[in-house]
Amino acid sequence: MSVFSVEFKVRDYECDMQGIVNNGVYFNYLEHARHEFLLAKGIDFAQLARDKINLVVVRSEMDYKASLTSGDVFAVTVAFEAVSKVRFGFRQQVVRESDGKVVLDGLVIGTAINERGRPAIPEGFAERLTA
Numbered sequence: 507m508s509v510f511s512v513e514f515k516v517r518d519y520e521c522d523m524q525g526i527v528n529n530g531v532y533f534n535y536l537e538h539a540r541h542e543f544l545l546a547k548g549i550d551f552a553q554l555a556r557d558k559i560n561l562v563v564v565r566s567e568m569d570y571k572a573s574l575t576s577g578d579v580f581a582v583t584v585a586f587e588a589v590s591k592v593r594f595g596f597r598q599q600v601v602r603e604s605d606g607k608v609v610l611d612g613l614v615i616g617t618a619i620n621e622r623g624r625p626a627i628p629e630g631f632a633e634r635l636t637a
Contacts, residue, residue, distance in 0.1 A: 508636070510543040510584045513603075518576050526573035532610055533566070536598050539582035540614065543596070547634050558621035559628055564593065565615040572602070572609045579603040586635040592625035593617050594632060 514535060522528045541551050544561075554561060574580060585597045593615055600610040620626035 508585065510539070510546060511581045512539045512542045512584075513579065513581050514538075516574050516576050516578045516580070521576050526575055529568075529570065532568060532570075532600065532612075535582050535600060536566075536568075536596075536612055536614060539584050539598065540596055543584040543586075544635075547637070549631070549634060554618075554628070559626070560619045561616055562619055563614055563616050566612065567614075568610055568612045570610055572607050574600070574602060574609055580609065586632070588632050589615055592627060594627065594635070 520531045583599045587595045596614045598612040
C-alpha cells in the first residue's frame with residue numbers, strides 16, 4: 507500500500523482558547539490531503555463533479571492521540587483501501603514533524619454518487635488510486 511503525504515504548518519487562527527488546534531480543523535487537514543492525493547493520482551475532484559460524479563464522505567473515524575499547537579509543522583498521510591463495490595476508504599494520519607508523534611489516526615469512507623443519486627464508483631477509480 508503506497509502512502510501519500512502533504513506537509514502543513516499550524517496557523518494561529520486554527521487554535522482554540524487552550525492554544526491547541528481545534529478538533530474540527532483536523533477534518534480540513536484530512537480533506538485537503540485527500541484532494542491532493544487524488545490530484546497526484548490524476549483524478550480531478552472538480553472535474554468529476556462537472557461530469558456529475560460526486561465523491562462524498564459517508565463515514566469518518568478519528569482517534570485523537572496528541573495535540574498540535576501554533577507553528578507546529580506536520581504531515582498528513584493518505585493511503586487508499588477498497589471497502590466494497592460501492593465504498594472506498596482513506597487511512598490517514600497526522601504526524602508532527604518535530605518528534606514523529608502520531609497526533610491523529612483516521613479512516614474516512616466515501617463513495618461516488620452519479621447524476622441519478624446512486625452509488626457508482628467510476629471505472630478504473632480504485633486501480634488509479636492503488637497504482
